[in-house]
Each structure stands twice: as structure tokens, then as C-alpha cells.
Amino acid sequence: MSLTTTPAARARAAARRSWWADGLEAAMWLAAVSGIALMIAAGGLQATSGADWLYTLGRALGIVAAVLMMTQVLLASRAPWVERAIGHDRAIAKHTRLGKVAIILMLIHATLLTTASGIFDGRDPVSQFLAWPQYGWFMLFAQIAVATFVVVLITSLTAVRLRWPYERWHAVHMLVYFGVAFAVPHQFLEGSTFRTGGLSWWFWAVLWTVSIGSFVAYRLIRPLVLLARHDLRVAAVDTLADGSTSVTLEGRDLARLRAQAGQFFLWRFLSPQLRTQSHPYSLSAAPGDRLRITVKPSGTGSSAVRSLTPGTRVLVEGPLGVFTHGSRTASHLVLVCAGIGVTPVRSMLEAAQEGDTITVVVRARSREEAPLLDELEALAAERGADLHVLLGHRGDTWGTREQPALIKDFVDDPRGADVYICGPRAWALSVEADALAAGVPRDSVHREEFGW
Numbered sequence: 001m002s003l004t005t006t007p008a009a010r011a012r013a014a015a016r017r018s019w020w021a022d023g024l025e026a027a028m029w030l031a032a033v034s035g036i037a038l039m040i041a042a043g044g045l046q047a048t049s050g051a052d053w054l055y056t057l058g059r060a061l062g063i064v065a066a067v068l069m070m071t072q073v074l075l076a077s078r079a080p081w082v083e084r085a086i087g088h089d090r091a092i093a094k095h096t097r098l099g100k101v102a103i104i105l106m107l108i109h110a111t112l113l114t115t116a117s118g119i120f121d122g123r124d125p126v127s128q129f130l131a132w133p134q135y136g137w138f139m140l141f142a143q144i145a146v147a148t149f150v151v152v153l154i155t156s157l158t159a160v161r162l163r164w165p166y167e168r169w170h171a172v173h174m175l176v177y178f179g180v181a182f183a184v185p186h187q188f189l190e191g192s193t194f195r196t197g198g199l200s201w202w203f204w205a206v207l208w209t210v211s212i213g214s215f216v217a218y219r220l221i222r223p224l225v226l227l228a229r230h231d232l233r234v235a236a237v238d239t240l241a242d243g244s245t246s247v248t249l250e251g252r253d254l255a256r257l258r259a260q261a262g263q264f265f266l267w268r269f270l271s272p273q274l275r276t277q278s279h280p281y282s283l284s285a286a287p288g289d290r291l292r293i294t295v296k297p298s299g300t301g302s303s304a305v306r307s308l309t310p311g312t313r314v315l316v317e318g319p320l321g322v323f324t325h326g327s328r329t330a331s332h333l334v335l336v337c338a339g340i341g342v343t344p345v346r347s348m349l350e351a352a353q354e355g356d357t358i359t360v361v362v363r364a365r366s367r368e369e370a371p372l373l374d375e376l377e378a379l380a381a382e383r384g385a386d387l388h389v390l391l392g393h394r395g396d397t398w399g400t401r402e403q404p405a406l407i408k409d410f411v412d413d414p415r416g417a418d419v420y421i422c423g424p425r426a427w428a429l430s431v432e433a434d435a436l437a438a439g440v441p442r443d444s445v446h447r448e449e450f451g452w
């Protein structure tokens with residue numbers, strides 16, 4: 001994998017990424033505005049009575065909600081151009097935010113149209129809602145979509161309150177896609193903006209095809225294609241002194257995966273215990289003929305990794321994430337990690353180029369609890385990196401009580417440094433805040449989150 005090397009090339013790559021991210025957001029709002037313009041062009045702005053106004057507003061909100069739905073499906077599709085443009089965790093954060101707004105707007109759309117149509121037809125809103133299927137099967141589908149979105153909204157709140165396990169929350173969350181699929185037909189068959197054929201029909205059809213098509217292609221079909229193409233299997237399983245497990249994987253022509261050090265995959269090990277779960281784990285070694293991950297046991301899925309046996313087949317989604325050398329903007333590479341956050345840092349160190357100025361800072365309670373520390377020490381010596389291991393208890397800084405630390409202790413020229421941070425969220429946020437306060441530019445601070 002070629003790396004972006006010169007500062008000018010790095011600056012151009014950073015500008016391109018930011019352009020793509022802004023472009024995606026602009027495209028979303030442009031699509032919403034265009035949809036409303038097409039609605040008006042189709043005569044959708046007849047507002048002579050209060051009910052007309054409700055109806056018009058309901059239709060406009062429906063269009064905005066549908067565009068937000070398309071965008072959130074696209075953001076969760078793992079399409080490589082989305083992942084490269086904004087990075088996986090930012091894509092998922094945006095997906096979550098847009099998803100909530102989209103569901104609420106979708107419910108307001110249904111309420112307004114039901115109320116206004118009820119006024120036109122002389123029915124109360126409940127009778128009008130129940131009467132929708134008389135208009136066609138697609139309105140029954142729309143009702144199912146509304147019911148699904150209500151269930152998702154209520155269970156999202158319950159899941160937070162009851163602290164559901166990730167798998168249960170995820171299963172309910174997947175209902176959103178079911179709801180989206182049921183909501184689409186009435187937009188083409190009932191809504192008077194897109195039903196009429198011509199430009200507006202094509203406009204809407206292309207948007208939905210890109211969104212749902214990317215989801216089906218990258219989340220459902222691609223993992224199966226990768227399994228067939230690479231025949232990825234567990235080659236070795238090693239339990240480490242700190243209790244983590246390293247899993248080495250082998251397969252055919254792994255270079256074609258174009259994985260980069262620091263990236264992660266979603267791994268579905270096809271063993272009886274793990275085949276129903278897919279978990280994100282970063283590469284803990286630079287990718288080559290083999291891949292390697294290192295997993296700390298934290299719940300049922302990660303604890304079961306140590307019982308994997310060589311030969312187990314593996315379905316993967318990825319590679320994902322922009323915590324890579326490709327995101328660098330400056331020449332001084334500063335890698336800061338704590339706990340199992342060492343995994344992407346270790347692979348990035350291994351993939352660092354000769355001549356790079358590298359500083360690595362590792363924080364841990366004790367040597368015994370620091371995964372992969374011996375490997376990191378060997379690599380740091382080999383790459384000529386300046387390695388600092390901060391051991392001890394929590395203190396006033398993100399270092400330890402015994403060895404306090406601030407970014408300025410390790411970086412002479414903050415404008416010439418890229419700081420990569422991976423570790424527990426609260427700790428990583430305090431390193432990030434310190435890096436920004438020290439004068440490291442926003443685009444040069446890279447943080448990988450191990451939870452969404």
C-alpha cells in the first residue's frame with residue numbers, strides 16, 4: 001500500500017478528505033431541497049385552508065425525512081468512498097444522529113398527513129390511519145414502517161435504561177432497515193411528487209438505488225465475495241500474559257484487501273460460538289501475507305476468541321477506518337495509547353517509514369497489564385522511535401500519578417506533529433484536549449474509538 005509521504009502531498013490528501021466529507025453533507029441538503037422543489041413543481045403548494053397547510057408541511061417533512069433516511073443508510077453501508085471520506089466512527093456518529101432526526105420527522109410526516117387527510121375525508125386521525133390500507137398495499141406497508149419506527153424509538157430508550165447487551169440492541173436496531181424498506185413503495189405509488197414518472201421519479205429512484213444499493217453491495221454481498229476470494233481462516237491463536245489473545249489469520253492473496261496498518265475489520269468467526277456475532281477489532285500487526293488481531297476479553301464475544309481453533313473460516317467487512325498513515329498531515333508521528341488501544345498503534349509503528357520521526361507513549365497500570373508491550377519495545381528500537389512507558393495509577397494528567405505527562409513534554413513543534421490516540425474514551429478525550437491546547441492542529445489529531 002503506498003503511503004502519502006511529502007508534507008505537500010499529505011496536505012492535499014487532507015484537503016481532499018475534508019472536501020469529500022463536506023460534499024456529502026452538501027449533497028444531502030441539496031437532495032432535500034431539490035425534492036421539495038420537485039414537490040412544488042408538481043403542484044404541491046396549494047395552501048388555501050389550515051388542512052392544506054398541514055398537508056403541504058407533512059409532504060415536505062416526508063421528503064426531508066426520506067433524504068435523511070437515505071443518507072443514514074449510505075453512512076452505515078461501509079461503502080469504501082464513504083469510509084475513506086469521513087472515517088468509520090464519524091460516519092457511524094452521523095448515521096446515529098441523522099437516524100434519530102429522520103425517525104422523528106417520519107413520524108411527524110405520518111401524523112400531519114393522517115390528520116389533514118382525516119379533515120378532508122371527515123374522519124378522526126385514528127380512523128384515518130386505520131383506513132390507509134384502503135388506498136393500496138403500499139399504504140399498509142407505510143403503516144408497518146410507522147409501527148417499526150415507533151418500536152425502534154421506544155426500544156432505543158429502553159435499551160439505554162436497561163443497559164441491553166450490544167447484540168440485543170443491534171438486533172432491534174436492524175429493524176430500522178426493515179422499516180425503511182417498507183416505507184419506500186408508497187413514496188413512488190402514493191406520494192404525488194414522485195408517482196408521476198419523468199424527472200422526479202428518476203431523481204428519487206437514483207437516490208434510493210445509491211443508498212440501498214450500497215448497503216446491499218457492501219454489507220451483504222461483499223463479505224461473501226471476500227470469503228470466496230480469500231478463504232480467510234484462523235492460522236494461530238496465542239494467549240498473552242496480560243490475558244489478551246492474538247489471532248493470526250491467513251488466506252489467499254490478502255494484499256488485494258488493501259488493508260492499512262491502523263485499520264480494523266468487522267470479524268465474524270464461523271465457529272459454533274461466534275458465528276452469530278460480528279465484532280470490530282483493529283489489526284495489531286502491519287498487514288502482509290497474514291493478518292493479526294489482538295483481543296482483550298471484555299464480554300461474551302471477545303472472551304470466546306481465545307477458544308477459536310486453527311482452520312475456522314472468517315467473514316469480514318472492511319478494511320475500515322482512517323486511523324492510518326494515509327491521514328497524516330505532518331512529519332512528526334506521535335502515537336499515544338492505553339490498554340488494548342495499543343493494537344492500531346503497534347501496527348502503525350510497524351508500518352512507519354524509514355526516516356520518520358516517531359514518538360510512542362504507552363500508559364498502563366503495570367508492565368504485566370500492558371498488552372504487546374514487549375513487541376512495541378522491539379519495534380521502537382528497530383524503527384528508532386522514542387518510546388515512553390508511563391506506569392502507575394491515575395493522576396492529574398493523562399499520564400500516571402507517578403509519571404505525569406502532557407503532549408508538550410513530547411512535541412517540540414506542535415504544528416509539525418500528528419497525534420494518534422487510542423484508549424479508553426475518557427482518557428483519549430483528555431489526551432486529545434491536551435494536544436489541541438498544546439497547538440496541534442485539529443486535522444492532525446486522530447482518535448480511534450473502541451466503542452460506538
Ligand SMILES: Cc1cc2nc3c(=O)[nH]c(=O)nc-3n(C[C@H](O)[C@H](O)[C@H](O)COP(=O)(O)OP(=O)(O)OC[C@H]3O[C@@H](n4cnc5c(N)ncnc54)[C@H](O)[C@@H]3O)c2cc1C
Binds near residue numbers: 280451
Ligand atoms: C473500531 C474498533 C476497533 C476495536 N479494536 C479492538 C481491538 O483491537 N482489540 C480489542 O480487544 N477490542 C477492540 N475493540 C472493542 C471490541 O470491539 C469490543 O470490546 C467487543 O466487540 C466487545 O464485545 P463482547 O461481546 O465481548 O462484549 P459486550 O458485553 O457484548 O459489549 C461490550 C461493549 O463493546 C461494544 N461492542 C460490542 N460488540 C460490538 C460490535 N459488534 N460493534 C461495536 N461495538 C461493540 C459495545 O459498546 C458494548 O457496550 C474495538 C472496537 C472498535 C469500535
